[in-house]
Structure formats: structure tokens, C-alpha cells
Amino acid sequence: MYVFITGATGWVGSTVVQELRDAGHYVTGLVRSEDRAAALASTGVRLVRGSLDDLSLLTETAARSDAVIHTAFNHDFSRFAENAEQDRKAIRALATGLQGGGRRLIVTSGVTLVSPGQLATEDMPQGDLLHPRRSEIEARAVEELGVRVSVVRLAPSVHGVGDHGFISTLIELARRTGVSAYMGEGRNRWPAVHRLDAGRMYRQILEVAEPRFAYHAVADEGIEFRAIAQVIGRQLGLPVQARSAEHFGWFASFAGGDFPASSGRTRIELKWMPTQPGLLEDLTSPEYY
The missing domain is CATH 3.90.25.10 (UDP-galactose 4-epimerase, domain 1)
Structure with missing residues (x-):
């Protein structure tokens, strides 16, 4: 498959890239840093330089892909609401490029947003609708575009x-x-989950025939x-x-x-x-x- 991944040089994204490459998939990675871009290019990954604010670029690159894995998120908590809105717009832009034909979109969220204080399961929806991060809510919304969407809920650690x-x-x-x-x-x-176990999960979701909506990256x-x-x-x-x-x-x-x-x-x-x-x-x- 031709897979476009955001956050390709990130903590989780870099492990996903390696998993995909090892499994024989063709990978295109969104990168901002020139230093990290050089290291990524040496692994055979096609580079697209830009950020989550480049919405047209996200849509155009997704349109040329069989699937998109979205791992990028700006974790600067001093401007968390703005970063959450950036993320929401990016998910919409990526889904717009994938629309029609049932192509795959895998979005990253977190288990902390599901049901604090009780054991969260994959069947539970995100609970706090007032939380600024809307990754999972937007992922549900873009299903109307004919995209097969799954969410990886990462452990906080x-x-x-x-x-x-x-x-x-x-x-x-x-x-x-x-x-x-x-x-x-x-x-x-x-x-908690180890980053290598989390990275493997994204690849397994991509390859499963009938993916569910929510998966928990929790060990x-x-x-x-x-x-x-x-x-x-x-x-x-x-x-x-x-x-x-x-x-x-x-x-x-x-x-x-x-x-x-x-x-x-x-x-x-x-x-x-x-x-x-x-x-x-x-x-x-x-x-x-």
C-alpha cells in the first residue's frame, strides 16, 4: 500500500514508519525539520515538507495515497486549544483527500479522554466533549466522506x-x-505502552480486513x-x-x-x-x- 504518515519523525510516528517499511509498504512522510528529513530520506521514505497548517498539501498528498496514518500533534500546552483546532482541521483535510472508495484513515487520540476514573474500553466513546482536543470526534465526523476511519487511543505514557x-x-x-x-x-x-508495541499496532490496523473504530494502545x-x-x-x-x-x-x-x-x-x-x-x-x- 501507499501510505502517507504525518509526524513521520516523531516519537510514535518514526516507529510506525519502520513497521510499514519492514512490511513492504511504500511510505510518504510529512516532515518539517531539515535535519530529521535527511535521516528519514535515507530509509527510502518519500518526503513531503510541510506542517499541519498546510491543509491543501495534506489533501493533495492524501489523495495520492491508499491510506493515511495521522500521528502528528503539537503538545505545547501553553497553546493547547489552538493546537487542538489545528489537529481537527488537519484530520478534515486528510479525509477530504481520501474520500470515496473506502480508503483508510488512522487517527491518534488518547485513552485519558474516554472515561477517567473507570476502566475505559474500546466500545466507550470519548467522554469529555468540552475537552479542546477533538481528534476522535472529528474522526467520527469525517466517516461521512466515505473514509474508513480508525482511532488509536494511546496510553498517557x-x-x-x-x-x-x-x-x-x-x-x-x-x-x-x-x-x-x-x-x-x-x-x-x-x-502505559512501549513505543515499539504502539508502532506495531498502527501497521496491524492498516492490514486488518474489517477494522473497528477504536483501538487501545495499552500494555x-x-x-x-x-x-x-x-x-x-x-x-x-x-x-x-x-x-x-x-x-x-x-x-x-x-x-x-x-x-x-x-x-x-x-x-x-x-x-x-x-x-x-x-x-x-x-x-x-x-x-x-
């Missing part, structure tokens, strides 16, 4: 050596404040936040203590959030089975620090 997401935020906060912290009793749960269904803080504290030689929301700043809603999620249907229907280390094991690696 997509981990692995080189992680620059939520776990690296916790590590840097611990270093800066001298304490590896949790909120309350630290019993709130975080699901660990719900690790208590306190357990994460304990491993980080042990690795850094720091005390592990409860702290108020103020300690975490902008990150407090994530640090105190309870987001358990199942991947039961995903595992059965895709025959997807995580093979990489779990989060707590991964966090014992010195390379993480």
Missing part, C-alpha cells in the same frame, strides 16, 4: 529509552525539586502513580513523598488523574500482544536518566 513525554517530565520535576512526588495517596492509575492497564514515583525516586536517589497539585503545576491534572484502560478487544481482534518491557521495568534502565 508511551515509554522507551529517549522518552520525552510525561515520564521525562516527572523525572525532570523530581530532579529540580529534590523529591519524586505523587498526589494524595498516589493510588490513581496510569496505563499496562493501570499502574498506581505512587509506584511510578517510587521507581523514579529510587533511580535518582531521592525521597518519595506526597505533594499538593501546586507542586506539579500545569501537569497536576495528569499527575492526579485516574485513567485505567483495557486493551482486551484490541488484543483479540488484531492479535496484538505487547512484547516490550512494561513501564516499571523500563524505568529501571539507567539510560532513562
